[in-house]
Amino acid sequence: MYLKIITFLIVGVIGPCAVALQTRPLIADDDVGIAEIEVIGRRLPPAASEPLFASTVVDKSFLRRSPGLRLDDVLRAVPGFGLFRRQPSRAAHPTTQGVTLRGLGATGAGRTLVMLDGIPQNDPFGGWLDWSRLPAENIESAVITKGGGAGPWGNSALAGVVRLQGRVQDAGHAWSNGRAGNQNTFEAAAGASAGFQDAVISASAHGHTTDGSYLVPAAQRGPVDRRADNRGFGGDAQIAFPIDDATHATVRGSYSKDRLINGTDPARSRSRITDGSLSVVHERGADRPAFQFNAYARDQSFSAIFASVDAQRSAATPVLDQFAVPASAFGSNFVARIPLQDGLSLEAGADIRVVGGTANELFQNFGQGFLRQRSAGGDQWVAGAFTELTSRVDPRTTISAAIRLDAWRQYHGQRRESVLADGSLLRDDQFAPSHGTVVNGRFGVRHQFTDAFAARAVVYSGFRVPTLNELYRPFRVGNDITEANTDLKPERIFAGDIGIEWDSGNGADFSLTYFRARLKDAIANITIRTVPGLDPDLGVFVPAGGVLRQRRNLERITADGIEADFSTPLAENMTLTARYLWSWPRVARSFDQPALVGNRLAQVAKHQGFLGVSVDVTDRWTVDIQARAASTQFEDDLNERSLKSYVVSDISAGYVVNDNATAYVTAENLFNRRIETGVSAVGLLSIGPSRLITAGLRLTY
Template identity: 40%
Template sequence: MPFSRRRLPFGFLVPAPRPVFLRLLFLLWPACLGLNAQTIALPTVVVSASRTAEAPEQVPFSVTALSGEQFRANPASSADGALRSVPGFSLFRRSDSLSANPTAQGVSLRGLGPSGASRSLVLLDGVPLNDPFGGWVAWSKVPRESLAAAEVVRGGGATAWGNAALGGIVQLLTESPGAAHGRLAAAYGSFATHNTEIAVSQPLGTGTLQLLGRDFASDGFTLVAPEDRGPIDHPAASEHRWLSGRWRQEIAGGAAFTLTARTYDENRNNGTPYQRNASQEDFVSVALAGATGSTFAWDAVAYAQDQSFASTFSSVNAARTAETPASDQFAVPAEAFGAAWTGTWKRDQARTSAGFDWRRVRGETREHFTFSAGAFTRERVAGGTQEMAGLFFLHERALAPELRTTFGGRLDAWRETDGHRRETERATGNMLRDDRYADRDGVELSPSAGLVWQPAAGWRVRAAAQQAFRRPTLNELYRPFRVGNVITEANAALETERATTAEFGIEHTRDALSLGATAFWNDLREAVGNVTLFRGPGSFPIVGFVPADGLGRQRLNLERTRVQGLELSARWTPHATLSLTADYLYNDAKVRAASVAPGLVGKRLAQVPRHVATFGAAWRPAQSFTLTPRVRFLGQQFEDDENLQRLGAALVVDLGVSYRLNERLELYLNAENLTDERIETGRSADGLFNTGSPRLVLGGLRFAW
């Protein structure tokens, strides 16, 4: 990693950028001060549903697009927090990325992905952001000051993107290097939280250099609810920083070449002295794009990612006065390589896109476990390799002036090799377990179809359906883990998840009012779940010894789960200075068949509330002054698969305030959870609650040039 390092009080190493990067920023700074502030106008297109730019009104699936300005104006301080204003978007748990363990930051769209391994694909400029080993998402890598747009496709996109897009697509798009401009944002607030982010774009010779960077740190807040806390509970401090450079240049034939490199480092304390984690990544990609007249365009990308993750877990006694180490996941090296090409042909009222993609990931966990007499006595190494390659095509055409159809198909071949799990006695080196799993492979078909009908001015009716698949992650296949007294075993025999999804929507726009309603239905087969098999104390097959108040679980396939519901939305702009939004999601997510655990049939899926509502506004009472309040209602949900551990409802009020001093300088204040609402984010088998962020206030400035 290209970092020098300094040490946090709780023992983790944190990177500091090399002086060469700082010198480069200072060299660019005087030139940037003399530039005029620029507003970058973005076309009203979305790219995530079909991998090609298309008008939102032509997409048959539910799509929400946020501009970079909307994203920055959101009162949330994190990228995932800003996306929570989108109907159906949530993380695995209610905690956001400011406090959640990275392994719990998987995405759930419409309740279809309630696990740490996302069932939705998250992309940053067309490259997967999902962790290669575990599928979760490091949201702290997402820039805000250089973000051009965010797109959320719920229930669609699998034909274009394949594996992991089973629940939909979330794509974050950064501004392309272009004319000279820049932004600097700095904020400070509650829990000694500070954040500085910079984005600079500067033409140099025949190309353009873009530098992006962030430095963030927070002392954090205590995760355990006040009534359950003990002396062992500490605030969950965190730090991260990253630096990204992009070079864009026009090349022969009107094509454009973009080289991107990023380095990233994050360290977290997870609420007690022993529990913490660290992540590091180096990333590079090369992208090419070109066009032949107005009828054919193409783009290609190749990327490589090298990362490492480390994490520790403990078991805390009932009085919460002491903790015992449970595992030390001291290294999780992972590599990902990928490439893709997409071509788009246009003719009259028809458009066809087709292409291929390939992705290969390799990773393993290396950890110490079984703590006895003051030391870990055993070591585990487990992991393997996954490879995916797919071909796809999508065709869209007008059947009539008011009716358009979209249909397509995708063929994927997957292969898993070198699956292994070795466990040894650390003192003697004796082999306790040496499992070598047979190589596996398969072929999956992912078709989709949709219709968009505009029967009259201001009306749009749409219907869409798709089939999709997801292979379990390396983490799900090979790594057992323990959190507190809950022990979860891996399962190398997990089958492929498959989903059939459908939706029907009606939208009406008249003058300043827009209304929408979407009914959706998802049939998910062989869903991977953490299934409770045993209750401690005692020794049990598969999971071994389970302590008192503990649970023994294993990752197992549930034959069938059903997620269906209704989305309602309203947008009203009664005046040029005021806009109001309201969104509601009703979600009925239940297990329909589970021979491995018949008692789960009819139970609601864990971590999926039945009711979610969001109300927002943007009010500009004066030309330089803007208020952006947001109110979110989170209905009751269950922590566990057996529906025994209920998490209460919450009403969360956020408020953003900004004041523009001139065309370059803006002051802002963001207040999350303004009323200090109790947000229950977790509940253990013995009844202990974890809670989300209390009131968090950050104030700062943005300077543009």
């Protein structure tokens, strides 16, 4: 109930207050009238090497008109973008919300870096994302770059990077958006800004609440099953001000909380995140040197309870209580762009990120309560620097080359287990520090053959250091257990893209990209035991119907893929967009698990597609129809359990009431199709959300 009150206050209080701000002059002059205050939250323009890499831009119009409830729902319009499972973030456990691109091995940690205005958003402990704190209404645009390798991003950007640009805040303006729907769903967001001397001060808030859908189909459901109930809220405030006529700074702080009931009553998770950042941008024009500096800090807490359910699904027993998982991060990044001469430009930069975290948990419950307690965690830092030269060899040809050096260190690693009743120690492991350096690079060329046709090619390498979560924290889904591994090595990727682009000049465009990637030492959940009993090596008890896995490095994964993107106007007021991904990642080498060689990676569909039609019916009415599809994929590394293919349709319609108000309705999973998101060793299915219909009102002041 308290979240419904919060969402009401967001729209009902902040909105009118913002109107009041707008109607009062901020700076008055009797002779000249009201002075205009410019938006000063500047950003660097795209790098000269940007056209060489495969990127998809999701613009403001698409974000606002999409039927998707959450930002990750909207970005699924790009095939290959996805979380660990098919489940959207509003119905997924927080630790499974890491981003994957191109099907390069789905993991909870993800292999993709997500940034908001240059600030990393990946969880410092686990690498995943809290999508609830990134409402689509707060985002101006998203650029999804697939592959790309070494450059300004470094660690975590193994498969690519998602760059989010926050909403531009004009002084003296405000906005709000509220929607409600079935499943007792309410979402609201609002923001306002005001000018003070040369600065712009802005704030926004958001809240969400939904009873959600059941995560188990009706035929298998029991008394213990509950809907995926999700509640949360957050807010941020920032001040942007000029340092001189070409240099601007932004100071920002944010706070968010979220709670999820993960399908059964005991299985709950909670998260809290507080962060702050400073950004300084210097930019005088394309022909002058420019730079951007970001510094940030983040503090967070997380807790989760995992439960085992009996065969009749009549009782659920907590089997793992991660009652406190505190984590923190701080870091900075810097990039400078310097135009040289004769079409040559230099981009150089450096970054560092320091993270720490500990998982505190109760485990081993045979029905009479927890018997043991465990604490496991450590610290980690990663620092790197890069240089990239880009040259316009001639008016039609661009060449770019980059080199990057990174260093990393893991330290203070520990795992302590004790008897809960008397505190006596069962193990007290202090892991030796580990460290390393890695050199990566990329080289690309793009040639514009005609005004309409261009081709590009790029080769690159990259890396990803294991997260603290992968090193130290085990987890459980029902009776399936996954153990941590402190011996994990960093992942490496060596890859190449070849692509062609066609732009008709009248709105129709097409791109086609072939990629091949070799992923070395890929971290995957490897099956260790499928029969009940105590595993002597890991000291873990496997229940009946359960599976024991451990995170381990696979020597080599090879992935081939084809991406296609086509857009064309069907009429003056109608646009068709079609996207397709064929991805074939498979295990190419595994000395410890030779039976896996040749297997497809789990949680990756070979075929993924998107089809969308956007129609401006009249000057006031708009309609957007979308369909997403994916072929069969395997649930497990042994390729013994599979998830069926699916096609899902979404639709939204908007009506412009006036210059300041737009009403809309949306329907996700319009035909209520069942999406299989998981299957256990005994055949228990997990499914995605059922049909969700919402109606809302978007206001600007």
